[in-house]
Structures are given as structure tokens and as C-alpha cells.
Amino acid sequence: MNLILFGPPGAGKGTQAEILINKYNIVQISTGDMLREEVKLETDLGKAAKIIMEKGNLVSDEIIISMIEKRIIKPDCKNGFILDGFPRTLQQAIDLDNILDKLKINIDMVIEIHVNEDILLKRINKRALESKTKRDDDNSEILKNRIVVYKKDTMPVLEYYKNLNKLYSVDGMKNVEEVSKDIQNILS
Numbered sequence: 001m002n003l004i005l006f007g008p009p010g011a012g013k014g015t016q017a018e019i020l021i022n023k024y025n026i027v028q029i030s031t032g033d034m035l036r037e038e039v040k041l042e043t044d045l046g047k048a049a050k051i052i053m054e055k056g057n058l059v060s061d062e063i064i065i066s067m068i069e070k071r072i073i074k075p076d077c078k079n080g081f082i083l084d085g086f087p088r089t090l091q092q093a094i095d096l097d098n099i100l101d102k103l104k105i106n107i108d109m110v111i112e113i114h115v116n117e118d119i120l121l122k123r124i125n126k127r128a129l130e131s132k133t134k135r136d137d138d139n140s141e142i143l144k145n146r147i148v149v150y151k152k153d154t155m156p157v158l159e160y161y162k163n164l165n166k167l168y169s170v171d172g173m174k175n176v177e178e179v180s181k182d183i184q185n186i187l188s
């Protein structure tokens with residue numbers, strides 16, 4: 001089973017992905033985690049990405065696609081994967097389809113965790129307060145920019161999957177357990 005978890009920053013994609021990988025024995029592919037690893041290792045890619053991530057902007061499609069291309073062919077993806085935080089632009093979605101075509105695999109479903117914007121802002125402010133040292137991009141100004149970027153660049157991706165009849169939505173304003181239950185209902 002190959003899934004995409006879709007939603008704005010603060011929607012709880014990471015939390016839900018974690019629940020799903022344990023239940024279905026599939027792997028989580030988070031482009032954000034992969035980039036943070038590159039930043040930590042101070043690779044050239046990491047150094048370039050850091051500047052962009054610190055502003056809450058998007059890393060270039062080329063970089064992201066080349067990372068995904070290498071990751072998705074690894075043996076641990078055979079049983080299925082959850083894409084978390086990718087694709088984030090229409091171009092990434094189109095490139096992903098080309099990659100998957102060549103590998104003769106499919107995205108089965110795209111699950112959108114829908115969160116109302118006011119609640120999202122409250123959540124991200126809370127996250128900013130809680131995790132001052134955890135993530136450099138977890139301060140409220142940057143998170144607000146990330147929401148602007150989400151609306152402008154990432155929302156069109158939803159339409160793309162809707163047209164392919166692959167889009168399902170859950171109410172991300174419910175608590176973690178309820179959201180997880182709703183997702184599992186869709187999957188079964």
C-alpha cells in the first residue's frame with residue numbers, strides 16, 4: 001500500500017504516519033526529515049537547504065525529486081510507503097507520477113488531514129513555544145510563512161489528486177486517536 005499524507009504544517013501528518021507504519025508495516029518517507037538529516041551532516045545539499053528551510057520556503061523541486069528517486073527504490077519500500085510532506089508542488093506530483101510509472105507502482109490513496117486555519121495558527125504557536133530547540137523552523141513567523149506557501153504552492157496538488165479520484169479527507173480537528181480511526185476506516 002502506497003499512500004500520501006497531505007496537510008498543512010501542524011496538521012499532524014508525522015504523528016499519523018507513525019501510527020500507520022506500525023500498523024501496516026510500511027515505511028515513512030518524509031522529505032522534511034531527509035532534509036534535516038542533510039542539514040545535520042552539513043552536506044552541500046544540507047547547507048543550501050538550511051537557508052531555505054529557515055525562511056519557511058520550499059526547497060527546489062529538482063533537489064526534492066532527486067532525493068525521492070533514490071529513496072523510493074530502496075528495498076524497504078517494497079511493502080509500501082507513506083509520503084509525508086511530499087509532493088508539495090504540482091511539478092513534484094507530476095514528476096512523482098513519472099517516477100512511479102517507470103517503477104510500475106501506484107499511489108493508492110491520498111489522505112488529506114484537513115485543519116481549519118484558525119486552529120492551525122493556534123497549534124503552530126503552541127508548537128513554537130514547546131519546541132524552541134527542536135526545529136529551527138518552529139517559530140511562529142516562519143510557520144505562518146509556511147502556511148502561506150502551503151496555500152499558494154501546495155493546495156493545487158489536492159486538485160490534481162482529486163481529478164485522479166485518489167483524494168480522501170479526514171477532519172484533522174479531531175483528536176489523534178479519532179483522526180487515526182478515520183484514516184483506517186478509509187484504508188479498509
Ligand code: AMP
Pocket residue numbers: 009031032033035052053054056057058059060064084085086087088089092137146
Ligand atoms: P516538513 O518537515 O515536511 O514540514 O518540512 C520542513 C521544510 O523542509 C519545509 O518547510 C521546506 O522548506 C522543506 N521541504 C520538505 N519537504 C519539501 C518538499 N516536498 N518540497 C520542498 N521543500 C520541502
